[in-house]
Amino acid sequence: MVDAVVVGAGPAGSAAALALARAGRSVILLERGPFPGSKNLYGGVVYARVLDGVIPRWWEEVPVQRWVVRRSTMVLTETQSLSVDMRTSSWGDAPYNGMTVYRADFDQWLAGHAVAAGANLVTSTVATGLIWDGSGRVVGVKTDRPDGNIRAQVVIACDGVNSFLAKEAGLLPQADAAHHTLGVKEVLSLPAETIDERFGLGPDEGLDIEMVGVTRGIPGGGFLYTNRDTVSLGVVVSLKGLADAKVRPEELIADLKAHPTIAPWLRGATLKEYGAHLIPEGGYDTMPPLTADGLMVAGDAAGMTLAAGIWLEGVNFAIGAGLAAGKAATDAIAAGDTTTAGLAGYRRALESNFVLKDHQRLRRAPGLVLSQRMQGPYPKLMCDVAERMFTVTNPEPKPGLVLLLRRAAKEQGVRWRDLVRDGIETIRVFR
Amino acid sequence: MSASAEVVVACLAPADQRPEVDPLSGEVVVNDAMASLSAADAAALEYALRAGEAWGARVMAVAAGGASVVPALREAASLGAEVLRVPLPSAHDSLHGPRRCEGTELAGDPGVVTAVLSSAIRASGTPALVVCGDRSSLSGAGAVPAMLAHHLGAAQALGLVAMEFESGGVVLGQRRLDGGWRERIRLTAPAVCSVEAAGVRLRRASLNAALAAASVQVPIASSSATAAAAAAGAAGAARVHAGAPRFYRPRTKVIPPPAGGTHERILSLTGALVQREPPRVVGPVAPAEAARELLEFLRRAGVEVGQAGDAGG
Numbered sequence: 047m048v049d050a051v052v053v054g055a056g057p058a059g060s061a062a063a064l065a066l067a068r069a070g071r072s073v074i075l076l077e078r079g080p081f082p083g084s085k086n087l088y089g090g091v092v093y094a095r096v097l098d099g100v101i102p103r104w105w106e107e108v109p110v111q112r113w114v115v116r117r118s119t120m121v122l123t124e125t126q127s128l129s130v131d132m133r134t135s136s137w138g139d140a141p142y143n144g145m146t147v148y149r150a151d152f153d154q155w156l157a158g159h160a161v162a163a164g165a166n167l168v169t170s171t172v173a174t175g176l177i178w179d180g181s182g183r184v185v186g187v188k189t190d191r192p193d194g195n196i197r198a199q200v201v202i203a204c205d206g207v208n209s210f211l212a213k214e215a216g217l218l219p220q221a222d223a224a225h226h227t228l229g230v231k232e233v234l235s236l237p238a239e240t241i242d243e244r245f246g247l248g249p250d251e252g253l254d255i256e257m258v259g260v261t262r263g264i265p266g267g268g269f270l271y272t273n274r275d276t277v278s279l280g281v282v283v284s285l286k287g288l289a290d291a292k293v294r295p296e297e298l299i300a301d302l303k304a305h306p307t308i309a310p311w312l313r314g315a316t317l318k319e320y321g322a323h324l325i326p327e328g329g330y331d332t333m334p335p336l337t338a339d340g341l342m343v344a345g346d347a348a349g350m351t352l353a354a355g356i357w358l359e360g361v362n363f364a365i366g367a368g369l370a371a372g373k374a375a376t377d378a379i380a381a382g383d384t385t386t387a388g389l390a391g392y393r394r395a396l397e398s399n400f401v402l403k404d405h406q407r408l409r410r411a412p413g414l415v416l417s418q419r420m421q422g423p424y425p426k427l428m429c430d431v432a433e434r435m436f437t438v439t440n441p442e443p444k445p446g447l448v449l450l451l452r453r454a455a456k457e458q459g460v461r462w463r464d465l466v467r468d469g470i471e472t473i474r475v476f477r
Numbered sequence: 478m479s480a481s482a483e484v485v486v487a488c489l490a491p492a493d494q495r496p497e498v499d500p501l502s503g504e505v506v507v508n509d510a511m512a513s514l515s516a517a518d519a520a521a522l523e524y525a526l527r528a529g530e531a532w533g534a535r536v537m538a539v540a541a542g543g544a545s546v547v548p549a550l551r552e553a554a555s556l557g558a559e560v561l562r563v564p565l566p567s568a569h570d571s572l573h574g575p576r577r578c579e580g581t582e583l584a585g586d587p588g589v590v591t592a593v594l595s596s597a598i599r600a601s602g603t604p605a606l607v608v609c610g611d612r613s614s615l616s617g618a619g620a621v622p623a624m625l626a627h628h629l630g631a632a633q634a635l636g637l638v639a640m641e642f643e644s645g646g647v648v649l650g651q652r653r654l655d656g657g658w659r660e661r662i663r664l665t666a667p668a669v670c671s672v673e674a675a676g677v678r679l680r681r682a683s684l685n686a687a688l689a690a691a692s693v694q695v696p697i698a699s700s701s702a703t704a705a706a707a708a709a710g711a712a713g714a715a716r717v718h719a720g721a722p723r724f725y726r727p728r729t730k731v732i733p734p735p736a737g738g739t740h741e742r743i744l745s746l747t748g749a750l751v752q753r754e755p756p757r758v759v760g761p762v763a764p765a766e767a768a769r770e771l772l773e774f775l776r777r778a779g780v781e782v783g784q785a786g787d788a789g790g
Binding site for chain 1: 497751
């Protein structure tokens with residue numbers, strides 16, 4: 047019998063194991079891949095401020111690709127693009143705001159800290175189910191190894207977006223495609239110097255672009271991240287929308303790569319990796335209960351990806367949740383009460399920090415961002431207004447902004463009152 | 478012969494199994510931190526363990542290299558093997574991230590690898606059998622097993638696809654021939670065999686063994702012992718008996734089909750129909766109403782059907 051078993055050595059699992067091990071608790075960290083991060087596809091952005099109090103000066107050792115100093119939100123139509131581009135040199139100095147990483151490297155690094163703190167990492171091992179006692183309380187996990195049952199006072203399920211453990215415990219529904227998106231990504235090789243030149247970056251500086259309007263009206267968006275000598279490019283789209291549109295995801299990426307704004311950036315690039323992954327984007331309202339007797343859920347398993355348009359984050363929420371779960375499990379074990387009531391400190395901790403505060407405040411954002419108008423006519427409307435505003439019409443006098451907006455709205459079939467209503471709703475959601 | 482007091486050695490070559498090739502420059506990028514057993518090495522270890530069981534011999538897993546080979550040796554330890562790491566003159570002693578390599582650098586010099594391995598093996602006991610993977614996964618030429626046989630004065634059988642072990646230190650091996658034929662080889666210890674990754678899977682350690690192996694201290698072959706053994710030179714060459722070749726075609730192996738029908742297996746794998754729309758009884762209603770209900774149901778299920786009015790006829 048160990049104090050805790052953590053299933054999944056992703057950011058949430060490793061953070062939970064780290065917190066437990068540092069508190070002197072015996073903890074087994076199970077990973078189904080041959081090493082942590084081995085099955086991840088991701089070269090994306092991580093905001094690691096959450097690690098400040100856990101791994102001092104983490105930025106001196108983290109396996110970073112580039113430090114993000116430039117962040118753009120881009121609205122695209124087939125022929126146009128409109129960007130809000132933020133660049134600040136302060137993000138390029140310690141303690142840094144965000145970084146692009148390869149998850150295979152990052153997960154291994156974080157799990158290494160858990161192991162160094164005393165956690166027992168067991169790789170190539172699948173948790174095949176929960177062990178229950180007679181009263182319906184979770185008391186461990188079964189694994190696919192011979193004699194592989196592990197009995198523990200607390201099980202922390204960090205087994206990803208399709209968490210079989212959370213499903214077995216009845217915390218997650220068996221299938222909820224409506225609350226998941228599909229992320230499809232290509233990693234394209236470019237020399238580091240070419241990336242620096244094309245994107246206006248210094249040697250270690252990175253760019254993060256989030257896009258809307260590139261998915262043929264399917265609810266979702268696109269992204270482009272610069273790594274050291276590769277570029278991650280892809281789309282994240284609604285599962286149902288993709289099925290209804292009868293479009294292959296690779297067609298969407300092909301559209302993106304051929305776009306007049308994107309194509310010049312990628313000239314001469316060579317495909318290095320292609321892959322896809324499910325993302326839980328339902329937000330606060332679709333999160334499952336976070337605890338049951340003897341069981342806690344964190345990270346993607348608990349739907350903790352924040353997909354709120356201008357904020358697209360997940361790893362930081364997973365780490366925050368994992369740390370809170372580890373701390374709450376430690377307290378519950380010390381108190382001798384690992385029932386749902388005993389583990390309630392987990393949710394209280396999340397509600398008092400950014401994990402649930404941000405999710406709760408932005409709970410309506412996924413619905414707004416993925417709404418029909420935001421995904422359909424608005425990108426074209428915004429680009430048209432910007433294009434006409436910057437088109438010199440001499441000898442005609444310059445038209446006013448309101449007139450341009452009215453004209454564009456009419457052309458796109460958007461009623462004025464819907465436009466106003468959505469504007470007010472946007473302010474409310476992101477207030 | 479009795480091999481009970483002997484040692485069976487699995488020679489492993491853990492390496493990054495997914496080295497990246499830069500699509501722009503063609504450079505190979507390996508990550509020592511991700512070194513693991515190749516399928517051929519895993520097969521070699523499994524056969525070594527079987528030989529050890531059959532002959533009551535000690536099983537030792539040996540790998541040449543730096544700290545990157547330790548996790549694979551710990552995996553071998555979790556399966557009950559003794560382990561030994563043999564330092565290489567050129568190997569890195571610490572784990573680090575991706576590094577770019579020249580092709581010849583990847584697998585190392587087979588002469589150097591063989592020399593240090595054979596010395597370390599000799600220093601640890603007399604091997605009845607040495608089993609290797611048929612080649613290193615990093616551009617290896619498969620030369621090390623043959624050179625090991627030479628250094629150890631042992632018989633050799635390379636590129637086997639199956640091995641069986643009989644008492645008296647007898648090894649029965651099979652090797653592929655053209656046209657689906659097989660060659661059967663019988664040799665006696667001491668012997669060096671290399672195996673392909675075919676038809677065998679490395680056993681799984683129990684959870685307790687896997688946990689215990691995580692903290693196993695992997696011994697490092699002392700340079701003085703290996704140097705002394707190297708100086709002693711190879712023992713007399715083993716006698717290799719070659720019989721008259723005969724054609725042999727193995728029987729077709731019948732694998733039992735999975736349980737249940739295809740439909741049930743797909744349902745089980747996908748979890749489909751676990752959550753389904755509960756049955757609804759409509760009616761009794763008029764035929765037109767029943768047809769409308771059916772069409773509505775099909776539309777909800779995503780089947781393309783015409784308008785309700787089109788259903789007639």
